[in-house]
Amino acid sequence: MGIEFENVNYKYDKRNAKYAIKNIDLKIDSLNEFICLVGHTGSGKSTLIQHMNGLILANSGIVKVSGSDVKKTRNINSVRRKVGMVFQFPEYQLFEETVEKDIIFGPTNFGVSKKEAILKAKEVAKLVGLEQTILEKSPFNLSGGEMRRVAIAGVLAMEPDILILDEPTVGLDPKGQREMMELFKKIHQTTKKTIIVVTHDMDVVSEYSTRVIVMKEAEKKFDGLARDLFLDQKLLEELNLKKPTYIKIAEKINKKLNRNYQIGCLSLAELIKEIVKGE
Amino acid sequence: MNVIVGRYINRNSWVHRLDPRMKILSLIILMIGTFMTSTLINMLWILAGVFLLILTSKISLLNFIKSLVPLLFLMTFTFVFQVLFNKQGPIISTLTLNLSFITILLNVVVIIGYQILKRFRIRGFFWFLLTFAFIIYLYTLNLGTPFKIINLNLYRDGLTFGLFLLVRIIILVSASSLLTLTTKPADLNNGLERLMKPLKVLKVPVDEMSMMISIALRFIPTLLDEVNKIMKAQASRGVDFASGNIKKKVVQIVSLLVPMFVISFKRADDLSNAMEARGYFPGMERSKFGILKFRFSDYLTILFSISFLVGIVYFDL
Ligand SMILES: Nc1ncnc2c1ncn2[C@@H]1O[C@H](COP(=O)(O)OP(=O)(O)O)[C@@H](O)[C@H]1O
Ligand SMILES: [Mg+2]
Numbered sequence: 001m002g003i004e005f006e007n008v009n010y011k012y013d014k015r016n017a018k019y020a021i022k023n024i025d026l027k028i029d030s031l032n033e034f035i036c037l038v039g040h041t042g043s044g045k046s047t048l049i050q051h052m053n054g055l056i057l058a059n060s061g062i063v064k065v066s067g068s069d070v071k072k073t074r075n076i077n078s079v080r081r082k083v084g085m086v087f088q089f090p091e092y093q094l095f096e097e098t099v100e101k102d103i104i105f106g107p108t109n110f111g112v113s114k115k116e117a118i119l120k121a122k123e124v125a126k127l128v129g130l131e132q133t134i135l136e137k138s139p140f141n142l143s144g145g146e147m148r149r150v151a152i153a154g155v156l157a158m159e160p161d162i163l164i165l166d167e168p169t170v171g172l173d174p175k176g177q178r179e180m181m182e183l184f185k186k187i188h189q190t191t192k193k194t195i196i197v198v199t200h201d202m203d204v205v206s207e208y209s210t211r212v213i214v215m216k217e218a219e220k221k222f223d224g225l226a227r228d229l230f231l232d233q234k235l236l237e238e239l240n241l242k243k244p245t246y247i248k249i250a251e252k253i254n255k256k257l258n259r260n261y262q263i264g265c266l267s268l269a270e271l272i273k274e275i276v277k278g279e
Numbered sequence: 280m281n282v283i284v285g286r287y288i289n290r291n292s293w294v295h296r297l298d299p300r301m302k303i304l305s306l307i308i309l310m311i312g313t314f315m316t317s318t319l320i321n322m323l324w325i326l327a328g329v330f331l332l333i334l335t336s337k338i339s340l341l342n343f344i345k346s347l348v349p350l351l352f353l354m355t356f357t358f359v360f361q362v363l364f365n366k367q368g369p370i371i372s373t374l375t376l377n378l379s380f381i382t383i384l385l386n387v388v389v390i391i392g393y394q395i396l397k398r399f400r401i402r403g404f405f406w407f408l409l410t411f412a413f414i415i416y417l418y419t420l421n422l423g424t425p426f427k428i429i430n431l432n433l434y435r436d437g438l439t440f441g442l443f444l445l446v447r448i449i450i451l452v453s454a455s456s457l458l459t460l461t462t463k464p465a466d467l468n469n470g471l472e473r474l475m476k477p478l479k480v481l482k483v484p485v486d487e488m489s490m491m492i493s494i495a496l497r498f499i500p501t502l503l504d505e506v507n508k509i510m511k512a513q514a515s516r517g518v519d520f521a522s523g524n525i526k527k528k529v530v531q532i533v534s535l536l537v538p539m540f541v542i543s544f545k546r547a548d549d550l551s552n553a554m555e556a557r558g559y560f561p562g563m564e565r566s567k568f569g570i571l572k573f574r575f576s577d578y579l580t581i582l583f584s585i586s587f588l589v590g591i592v593y594f595d596l
Contacts, residue, residue, distance in 0.1 A: 080515055
């Protein structure tokens with residue numbers, strides 16, 4: 001079923017002329033999508049995703065989750081359970097005495113029994129790459145990366161249909177960023193659930209996304225495949241977006257070594273394949 | 280969220296231009312004045328004076344009314360308490376309440392209606408007062424055969440003293456609001472620091488205190504932002520901040536407070552490192568950027584304030 005937006009508008013300050021998001025139409029499946037949401041700071045990305053689990057209610061237009069209108073549902077928690085939201089710096093939401101207690105906090109709020117929730121906690125801890133021994137520790141004695149994994153596990157344990165992450169790699173070192181993205185890829189591949197990631201990193205977009213949505217000045221300016229976005233020179237300039245590394249490399253090789261490789265390589269593997277094919 | 284504390288409104292008026300030290304001193308003198316006055320008439324005169332200040336400060340009266348809203352309950356309570364329990368002076372009027380089955384039944388109906396309307400978000404203190412007044416009115420009607428009649432006497436001194444206290448609260452609140460609305464938090468803090476400077480002799484850490492105040496003021500909006508974010512994160516994990524029984528409320532508050540403490544300590548740590556890196560050392564003498572200087576209007580103001588106080592003492596005794 002997924003998420004549907006019909007002509008959604010939102011302003012934080014109604015007296016102000018400035019929209020946070022404007023005229024948004026969108027359809028997101030709950031299966032098999034890996035969506036990267038990009039755009040400059042202040043373009044409305046966070047506002048957009050907060051509409052998806054009813055944290056913000058649209059000024060006008062309709063947001064539907066699993067077919068039911070978010071504004072009209074009696075129980076907003078049913079929406080929040082279906083659409084799991086991980087905020088920027090999610091480690092700041094931890095508060096329980098042990099990691100396990102923090103992970104089961106979400107599920108028990110949604111009425112899952114404690115026993116089941118603990119089983120689920122063990123499972124998701126493994127999925128996000130945390131040792132079982134960590135479950136008994138205090139979340140405040142962990143490293144930054146581990147804390148973030150715990151917070152993500154806490155949302156995964158709610159078993160949402162769709163997982164949304166707002167800039168999940170900020171503040172991590174390059175290795176940590178890569179591990180984090182690999183984790184989402186793994187979750188996506190094992191559960192098939194749709195994942196939406198807000199990011200500024202075009203390499204992430206090119207390597208992981210099955211679909212890209214670009215926001216600019218409160219409006220949706222692009223919605224489609226990464227390849228179509230990155231091969232459209234004019235559009236990239238208009239949206240002020242950079243090219244991903246592998247496309248840049250392919251272009252450089254073509255220019256410096258006078259080759260004629262396809263420049264639409266979105267990952268290292270694709271680039272190598274293209275080079276091997278060309279030689 | 281609406282923070283009244285430290286809310287400065289930029290206008291170009293003589294009140295804005297006054298030296299913050301003078302404004303603080305004058306406010307203190309005014310406060311002493313309201314506590315030395317003992318008659319309602321004098322209190323009303325002071326209110327008129329404050330009103331004149333507000334008008335010339337070019338700040339909308341609405342802001343002052345807003346600052347009074349949180350005190351509505353206290354004000355009403357003070358007034359009603361005086362009217363009901365102060366039994367001095369002559370009786371000016373008597374309210375006859377008829378307790379009969381019909382009036383009590385109507386009373387119950389009104390209360391049920393009030394509770395139902397509350398569900399539709401019709402609530403608030405004004406609404407409560409209106410309902411309360413209506414219930415009293417019900418009892419004064421001559422409905423049914425009363426099995427008990429209560430006579431409520433209204434005494435003159437109860438009424439005047441109730442009004443007296445009411446006006447005093449209004450004066451204190453609006454005058455303080457006038458100070459914070461017309462003075463930038465930084466200036467206010469600067470003025471306070473300068474006024475308290477003599478306390479340094481008594482080993483009071485005036486500079487550090489003023490630094491703490493300015494940091495606190497600076498971080499109020501930042502922390503409110505953080506509260507908002509944490510609330511959203513916890514709401515996404517199924518916390519419903521709008522409802523819940525006591526046990527759930529405790530969990531809700533803990534889920535908000537613990538992260539807030541963690542964030543505040545982290546911020547404090549970062550800030551203290553940044554301050555140290557820029558050469559701040561507690562207790563060390565620092566030079567000032569904005570040096571306060573009295574002008575003619577400031578001297579005039581303080582002169583006026585003092586003569587006001589003398590006047591009060593003279594007329595009241
Ligand atoms: N809580 C808020 N109150 C008022 N304005 C806000 C708030 N959050 C965001 N905005 C404004 O809404 C616009 C969109 O912000 P946001 O959705 O956070 O963008 P992004 O996540 O793409 O950086 C920005 O102009 C921002 O200043
Ligand atoms: Mg954002």
